[in-house]
Amino acid sequence: MPLTSLTGDATETAAGPRAARRVAELGGRARVCGLYDSVGAPIYHDLATHDDPETRALLAAVRSTPGPVLDLAAGSGRFTMPLLAIGREVTALDLSADMLALLRNQLDRTPASMRARCTVVRGDMSRFALGRSFSHVLLGTTSLSLLNESGRAGLYRSVLAHLTEGGRFLLTVMDRGDSGGPDETAVRVTGSGGTVYELYEHWPAGADSRTVTLLPADPPQDGSPVTVCTDRVAVLDLARLEEELAASGLIVTTRLPLSPPGERHRVTLLTTEASR
Numbered sequence: 001m002p003l004t005s006l007t008g009d010a011t012e013t014a015a016g017p018r019a020a021r022r023v024a025e026l027g028g029r030a031r032v033c034g035l036y037d038s039v040g041a042p043i044y045h046d047l048a049t050h051d052d053p054e055t056r057a058l059l060a061a062v063r064s065t066p067g068p069v070l071d072l073a074a075g076s077g078r079f080t081m082p083l084l085a086i087g088r089e090v091t092a093l094d095l096s097a098d099m100l101a102l103l104r105n106q107l108d109r110t111p112a113s114m115r116a117r118c119t120v121v122r123g124d125m126s127r128f129a130l131g132r133s134f135s136h137v138l139l140g141t142t143s144l145s146l147l148n149e150s151g152r153a154g155l156y157r158s159v160l161a162h163l164t165e166g167g168r169f170l171l172t173v174m175d176r177g178d179s180g181g182p183d184e185t186a187v188r189v190t191g192s193g194g195t196v197y198e199l200y201e202h203w204p205a206g207a208d209s210r211t212v213t214l215l216p217a218d219p220p221q222d223g224s225p226v227t228v229c230t231d232r233v234a235v236l237d238l239a240r241l242e243e244e245l246a247a248s249g250l251i252v253t254t255r256l257p258l259s260p261p262g263e264r265h266r267v268t269l270l271t272t273e274a275s276r
């Protein structure tokens with residue numbers, strides 16, 4: 001995973017000055033982790049949403065055709081759980097054992113009939129062989145940006161090998177909607193457990209990556225360690241991405257914008273099919 005370090009110069013250049021200042025204020029209390037490791041995964045899960053435009057769009061797209069669904073980079077099950085709830089058979093694949101443990105916890109609390117329709121696989125989306133095919137393969141949460149060029153090539157190969165005749169690969173991608181605005185933004189977000197976090201994003205216009213930093217807004221005053229999660233993800237140009245998909249044998253058939261006009265994060269749901 002493309003995790004970044006918040007120490008030394010990397011703090012300034014990758015995380016952005018405001019996030020770096022907040023981390024510096026914590027001094028030796030800061031415990032830096034990734035978003036999907038054993039420390040970061042529960043925090044990521046606390047913030048995951050289930051009723052949002054992306055989930056609704058993916059569910060609507062999948063509903064049009066019956067058949068099993070492969071949820072790539074499934075994490076703690078943000079799409080897997082609603083897909084199971086609408087009666088689909090789902091294979092959830094993720095690289096992080098910690099994220100999958102959170103998914104398994106949720107499955108343990110669901111009715112056995114629903115749980116029985118889910119297969120959980122720890123694996124790398126850039127290189128997988130499941131020995132079966134799916135009417136839909138999903139890669140949501142703009143997680144394509146977690147892979148480098150060779151990883152993406154491996155992903156496309158693996159996806160094509162797992163699509164049924166007429167099957168579709170659905171993926172969300174993000175590009176930057178405005179050319180202006182600050183390089184670094186900060187918002188407060190509240191997790192389902194009630195914790196308030198500060199979420200910083202450092203995304204200079206034209207940069208080939210953006211860095212997300214997440215930390216509690218009100219750390220305890222007792223000097224105890226404070227978890228700081230960070231992740232640095234690639235920024236992909238949409239037109240080049242479509243060329244890359246086409247060259248790999250995946251043709252984009254629809255493009256559905258998911259973000260309101262004027263948003264800095266312009267998320268698009270691409271539907272693709274094998275061109276052969």
Ligand SMILES: C[S@@+](CC[C@H](N)C(=O)[O-])C[C@H]1O[C@@H](n2cnc3c(N)ncnc32)[C@H](O)[C@@H]1O
Binds near residue numbers: 096146
């Ligand atoms: C942004 S999270 C999305 C998780 C989930 N889809 C959601 O919306 O909550 C990205 C996920 O990709 C996983 N991941 C990162 N690199 C991966 C890889 N090479 N193969 C499979 N999963 C990967 C991480 O472990 C993490 O769970």
